[in-house]
Amino acid sequence: SMINPKNAEDKPWHVFFISIAYTFIAVFFANFLFPSEASMLSVALITILFVPFFQRLFSIEEKKEDLVAEKRLHKNLWSRHSQLIYVFSAIFLGIIVAMSFIFIFFPSENIFQVQTETVRTISTGNFINEGSFTRFFLNNSQVMLLTFVLSILFGAGSVFILSWNASVIAVYVGFGVKSLMQQGLGMTEAYLYGL
Numbered sequence: 321s322m323i324n325p326k327n328a329e330d331k332p333w334h335v336f337f338i339s340i341a342y343t344f345i346a347v348f349f350a351n352f353l354f355p356s357e358a359s360m361l362s363v364a365l366i367t368i369l370f371v372p373f374f375q376r377l378f379s380i381e382e383k384k385e386d387l388v389a390e391k392r393l394h395k396n397l398w399s400r401h402s403q404l405i406y407v408f409s410a411i412f413l414g415i416i417v418a419m420s421f422i423f424i425f426f427p428s429e430n431i432f433q434v435q436t437e438t439v440r441t442i443s444t445g446n447f448i449n450e451g452s453f454t455r456f457f458l459n460n461s462q463v464m465l466l467t468f469v470l471s472i473l474f475g476a477g478s479v480f481i482l483s484w485n486a487s488v489i490a491v492y493v494g495f496g497v498k499s500l501m502q503q504g505l506g507m508t509e510a511y512l513y514g515l
Contacts, residue, residue, distance in 0.1 A: 330403070332410035339414025342369045347422055351431055359434040363487055366415060367480040374479055377407065411479075412486050417515065419490030424497050424511055435491040443492070456492065460485065 346365035350358040423432055442455050463485045470478040497514035501507060 332403075332406040335407050336410040336414040339366075339370075339411040340418040342366055343415050343418035344422070345369070347419070347431060351428065355430050358428075358431045359487075362419075362431065363480065363483045366483040370411065370479050370483075377404065408482065412482055415483055415486035416490045416493065419487050420493040420497070420515060421511070423491055423494035424507065432487070432491050432494075435488045438488050439491050439495060443495075456489075460489075 343362075343366055346369060347358070347362045350362035350365055354361050419432075442459055463481060467478045467481045467485075470481055493514050497507075497510045500510035500514055505513065
C-alpha cells in the first residue's frame with residue numbers, strides 16, 4: 321500500500337526512492353536473519369516486497385490489453401506500456417544505487433558473495449575496460465530477454481530476475497568504484513563517478 325500503481329506510472333521517481341528503501345530493508349533483514357545466505361535472500365526479499373505492487377500494476381496493464389482486444393485503444397505496444405517500462409527502470413536503478421552504496425560503504429563478504437562470484441566469472445582482471453563492458457552488455461541483453469519471457473509466463477516472477485541482475489550490476493559498479501579509489505579518488509567522488 322506504500323505505492324499506488326496508478327501514481328507510480330505517473331511518477332516513476334517515487335518508485336525509484338521506494339526501491340532504494342526496500343533494498344536497504346531487504347539487505348538489513350537478510351543479513352540479520354541469515355547472514356550466511358544474505359546474498360540471495362536479499363534479492364528474494366526485494367522481490368517479496370514488490371510482488372503486491374506488481375500484481376496491482378499488472379492488473380492495470382491487463383485492462384489496457386482488454387481495451388486493445390475490444391479495439392477501443394489503438395496505441396502501439398510501446399506507447400501502451402511505456403509507463404510500465406519506466407517503473408521497471410526506476411526499480412532497477414534504485415536497486416543498483418542502494419546495493420552499490422551498501423557494497424562500498426558497508427562492506428560485508430556475505431551480503432554479496434554470490435553476486436561477486438558472478439561478476440568475477442563475467443569479467444576478468446580490470447573491471448573498467450571495453451572487453452568487460454561488452455560481456456556485461458551481452459549478458460544483460462540475455463537477462464532482458466529472460467525477464468521479458470518470465471514477465472509473459474509468470475508475471476511478477478520477472479521481478480526476481482530484475483532484482484538479481486541489478487544486484488550483480490551493483491557489485492560491478494562497486495568493483496569499479498574500488499578500482500577508482502585505488503587510483504587515488506576519494507570514496508564519495510569514486511562512488512559518484514563509478515555510478
